[in-house]
Amino acid sequence: MRAIYLTGFMGAGKTTIGRRLGEVLQLPVIDTDAYIEQQVGKTITKIFAEEGEEAFRTYERETLKELPTEHVIITTGGGIVIQEENRQFMREHGIVIYLHCELHELFRRLADDTTRPLLMENKQKQIKQLFEQRLPWYREAHMTIDTTNRTIDDIVENIVSLLKSPRF
Numbered sequence: 494m495r496a497i498y499l500t501g502f503m504g505a506g507k508t509t510i511g512r513r514l515g516e517v518l519q520l521p522v523i524d525t526d527a528y529i530e531q532q533v534g535k536t537i538t539k540i541f542a543e544e545g546e547e548a549f550r551t552y553e554r555e556t557l558k559e560l561p562t563e564h565v566i567i568t569t570g571g572g573i574v575i576q577e578e579n580r581q582f583m584r585e586h587g588i589v590i591y592l593h594c595e596l597h598e599l600f601r602r603l604a605d606d607t608t609r610p611l612l613m614e615n616k617q618k619q620i621k622q623l624f625e626q627r628l629p630w631y632r633e634a635h636m637t638i639d640t641t642n643r644t645i646d647d648i649v650e651n652i653v654s655l656l657k658s659p660r661f
C-alpha cells in the first residue's frame with residue numbers, strides 16, 4: 494500500500510488523527526515535525542528561532558524524500574504544501590488526504606497554543622492570511638475530509654471507509 498500523507502493547516506488535527514488512523518489500520522506513523530526535531534536535536538520553535546524558517550523548510554523537504562513511501566502514514570507540518578516540489582512528491586508517491594477545518598474552529602483550537610512559531614502575535618490575522626494563501630495548495634490533495642465540529646473517531650472512520658473505495 495502506498496503512503497498516506499495527511500495535510501492541512503496547523504490545528505487541523507493531522508498529528509492526532511494520524512496516530513489514531515495508524516492504530517486502526519495497523520500502520521506505522523511518522524510525523525515530519527517530530528522526525529525533524531529528533532534529527533536536528535531541537536524543537537521546532539528552537540529551529541525557527543535559531544536557524545529561521547528557510548532552514549526549517551529545507552529540513553522538511555529533505556525529510557519528505559527520506560521517509561518511506563510504502564506501508565506508512567505520514568503526518569506533515571501545515572507548511573509542507575508551500576513547496577511545489579513537496580506537493581508533487583506526495584501526489585506521486587502516495588495518497589494525499591487534506592484535513593480541512595473552518596477558520597472559526599482553527600481559531601479555537603489554536604487559541605492557547607504556544608508551540609507554533611508562525612502564530613506568535615496577531616494570531617487570528619496570521620491564521621486567516623496563511624490559511625487563505627495555502628488553501629489552493631491543500632485542495633490539490635486526492636481527497637478532502639472536513640474535520641470541523643467532528644470527533645476524532647468520526648473522522649478516522651470516514652477516512653477508513655473512503656480508503657476502501659476502488660479509487661484508492
Ligand SMILES: Nc1ncnc2c1ncn2[C@@H]1O[C@H](COP(=O)(O)OP(=O)(O)O)[C@@H](O)[C@H]1O
Nearest residue numbers: 502503504505506507508509602640643644645
Ligand atoms: N476533530 C477535532 N476536534 C477537536 N479538537 C481537535 C480535533 N482534532 C485536533 N484537535 C485538537 O487541536 C489541536 C491541534 O491538533 P494537532 O493534531 O496537533 O493538529 P496538527 O498536527 O494538524 O497541527 C490539539 O489540541 C488537538 O487535540
Ligand SMILES: O=C(O)C1=C[C@@H](OP(=O)(O)O)[C@@H](O)[C@H](O)C1
Nearest residue numbers: 502503504526570571572609610
Ligand atoms: O504551517 C506551518 O507552516 C507549520 C506547521 C507546524 O506543524 P502543524 O501543522 O502540525 O502544526 C510546524 O511544521 C511548523 O510550526 C510550521
Ligand SMILES: [Mg+2]
Nearest residue numbers: 507508569570
Ligand atoms: Mg502536527
